[in-house]
Structure formats: C-alpha cells, structure tokens
Amino acid sequence: MKAALKRAILLLNILLILAGCTSVTEKGNRVINTKMGSERVDGITYTSKGQNFRQRFIILHYTVSDRERSIDLLANKDVSSHYLITDRENEPIYYLVDENKRAWHAGISSWGSFSNLNDNSIGIEIVNKGFVMKDGKMNFYQFPSWQIHKTAVLLLDLIKRYEIEPQNILGHSDIAPQRKQDPGPLFPWKELYRDYGIGMWYDDTVKEKYKNAFSEGVTPEDVQKELKKFGYGIVVTKEYDEQTKNVITAFQFHFIQYKYDGVMDAETYAVLKALNEKYKK
Structure with missing residues (x-):
C-alpha cells in the first residue's frame, strides 16, 4: 500500500512538472516548478508560532429574494458568500466560495477594531425575502425551524x-x-444561544442589575460609548443623531427583538450594559 502511494505521488509530480506546476510530497513539502527554474519548499522543519486563522468572523445574511434569484445572484454576479441555505428543506447547504478565499458579502463594514470584514469573515446567506413595508413599518418574514x-x-x-x-x-x-x-429581528439569536450554545446573549440577572441605570442620567455620549465598546461602528457625537438611531436599531434587531424603533430606553440600555459586562471585560 505504501509503495503504491509513493508511485502515485511520483506520477503526480511528473505530471505537474510537465505542466509547469507545483509538485507534492508525502510529508507536505513541495517543489515549485516554473519556466524560470525549480525550488524546494520545506513545510515541515520550521513552523511559525505567530499565526492564527484568517476566519475570525461569521456573518449571517438573508438574501431578500427567492431561491432562483438568490442562486443566480450569488453564483453568477459580483456578490457572493461562502455558503447558501435555501428555502427547500431537502436541499443541501451549498458551498459557493472556498473558505480560504474572500467572498463579497459584507461590503463596507466594521466591528470593533476590524474593518472591511470580507477580508476575515465567512458569509452565510439564507434564502428569505426580508421584509415588506406596511403602514410605514417593516414587516419581516419568518425563518422555518x-x-x-x-x-x-x-x-x-x-x-x-x-x-x-x-x-x-x-x-x-x-x-x-x-x-x-x-438577518432581521425574526432571526432567532436567543434560540441559537439557548439550544446550540452559539453566539452571544445576556444574563437576565446581570441585566436586572442595570435596570435603573438609564433613569439615573445616561447621556447620548454614554450610550454611544457603550455601543462602540460592544463593537458597533459609531462616531461619538454626544447627540442622538441618525447614525446612532440606526446603530440602536441594529442592536435591537439582535437583542430586543420585540422592539426595534431605534430609541434607547431603560430595557435596551440594561441589555447593552449586561452584554458589555459579559463579553467586553
């Protein structure tokens, strides 16, 4: 068996050399063959201590479209994601972009000290039509279990x-x-945390500790600093401006899903403080 493996690798190397490509070896080393010459690359003797995964974030999306248009958009246009989950239960999860390559799903983005999250994230698109406007309000579509x-x-x-x-x-x-x-306020973040141990959620006992904090004189600057501490991209302007309303709405989409009006109140602030205490020590 071992001799057969060696012969297979030797044959593959010959074919790669003839094609002007990089060859492989049993131990993961390789030889670079080009028209300029050949060089041996040793991937075994030394390994750098200073390294980690490029993939630091996972970003969840809905496609705002039906299955057919979602597939066409993500497979044939400039927009892309690493994975696509359709709205057909019997279909597999589609793997569209190699995890080690950059997909174009995040756009202009930031979280904490990171920006341009296409560079260091895995994107997952879920077929869901998003929302429709009714009486001036966003009405979102459910995700099946x-x-x-x-x-x-x-x-x-x-x-x-x-x-x-x-x-x-x-x-x-x-x-x-x-x-x-x-993915909107109907995406079940709490369920993912409770049932699968995925993502962030706050502790109710800690939230209770902060239930009176907002009424004790929290300023717009305080709110902006807490949101920025948590990770949101926000400029501290010391006033409740449009950018702050949008960030509060995004926070409510994730954590206060029955209320997403972009208004900071005692409940929203207590949850924010509880999350910062848990995850941003």
Missing part, C-alpha cells in the same frame, strides 16, 4: 474548526448598521 437547524449545524462546524469567538458571530446589520437590516 428546519432552516435554523441547518444554520446551527453549519455554524457549529465552522466555530469548532476556526475557533470563532461568540462575540464574532454577527448579523449583517451589526457590521453595517447604516445600510443593512439582515
């Missing part, structure tokens, strides 16, 4: 393989609150 289960299975695999931190599993609206709403 089986679709969330598929999402959870995929997330658990990615989290394990890339050691993704809970605070780095985010929605598109979290990293781009001035222009995005997905």
Whole structure:
C-alpha cells in the first residue's frame, strides 16, 4: 500500500512538472516548478508560532429574494458568500466560495477594531425575502425551524474548526448598521444561544442589575460609548443623531427583538450594559 502511494505521488509530480506546476510530497513539502527554474519548499522543519486563522468572523445574511434569484445572484454576479441555505428543506447547504478565499458579502463594514470584514469573515446567506413595508413599518418574514437547524449545524462546524469567538458571530446589520437590516429581528439569536450554545446573549440577572441605570442620567455620549465598546461602528457625537438611531436599531434587531424603533430606553440600555459586562471585560 505504501509503495503504491509513493508511485502515485511520483506520477503526480511528473505530471505537474510537465505542466509547469507545483509538485507534492508525502510529508507536505513541495517543489515549485516554473519556466524560470525549480525550488524546494520545506513545510515541515520550521513552523511559525505567530499565526492564527484568517476566519475570525461569521456573518449571517438573508438574501431578500427567492431561491432562483438568490442562486443566480450569488453564483453568477459580483456578490457572493461562502455558503447558501435555501428555502427547500431537502436541499443541501451549498458551498459557493472556498473558505480560504474572500467572498463579497459584507461590503463596507466594521466591528470593533476590524474593518472591511470580507477580508476575515465567512458569509452565510439564507434564502428569505426580508421584509415588506406596511403602514410605514417593516414587516419581516419568518425563518422555518428546519432552516435554523441547518444554520446551527453549519455554524457549529465552522466555530469548532476556526475557533470563532461568540462575540464574532454577527448579523449583517451589526457590521453595517447604516445600510443593512439582515438577518432581521425574526432571526432567532436567543434560540441559537439557548439550544446550540452559539453566539452571544445576556444574563437576565446581570441585566436586572442595570435596570435603573438609564433613569439615573445616561447621556447620548454614554450610550454611544457603550455601543462602540460592544463593537458597533459609531462616531461619538454626544447627540442622538441618525447614525446612532440606526446603530440602536441594529442592536435591537439582535437583542430586543420585540422592539426595534431605534430609541434607547431603560430595557435596551440594561441589555447593552449586561452584554458589555459579559463579553467586553
């Protein structure tokens, strides 16, 4: 068996050399063959201590479209994501972009000290029509339970393989609150945390500790600093401006899902403080 493997590798190397490509060896070393010459690359003798995974974030989206248009958009246009979960229960999860390559799903984005999250994230698109406007309000579409289960299975695999931190599993609206709403307030973040141990959620006992904090004289500057501390891209202007309303709305989409009016109140502020205490020590 071992001799057969050696012969197979030798044959593959010959074919690669003839094609002007890089060859492989049993131990993971390689030889670079080009028209300029050949060089041996040793990937075994030394290994750098200073390294980690490129994949630091997972960003969840809805497609704002039906299955056919979603597939066409993500497979044939400039927009892309690493994975697509359709609205057909019997279909597999589609793997569209190699995890080690950059997909174009995040756009202009930031979280904490990171920006341009296409560079260091895995994007997951879920077929869902998003929302429709009715009487001046956004009415969002539900996600079926089986679709969330598929999402959870995929997330658990990615989290394990890339050691993704809970605070780095985010929605598109979290990293781009001035222009995005997905995956919206009907995406069950609490369920993912409770049933699968995925992502962030606050502790009720800690939230109770902060229930009176807002009424004790919290300023717009205080709110902006807390949101910025949590990770949102926000400029501290010391006033409740449009950008702050959008960030508060994104926060409510994720954590106060029965209320997403962009208004900071005692409940929203207590949850924000509880999350910062838990994840941003």
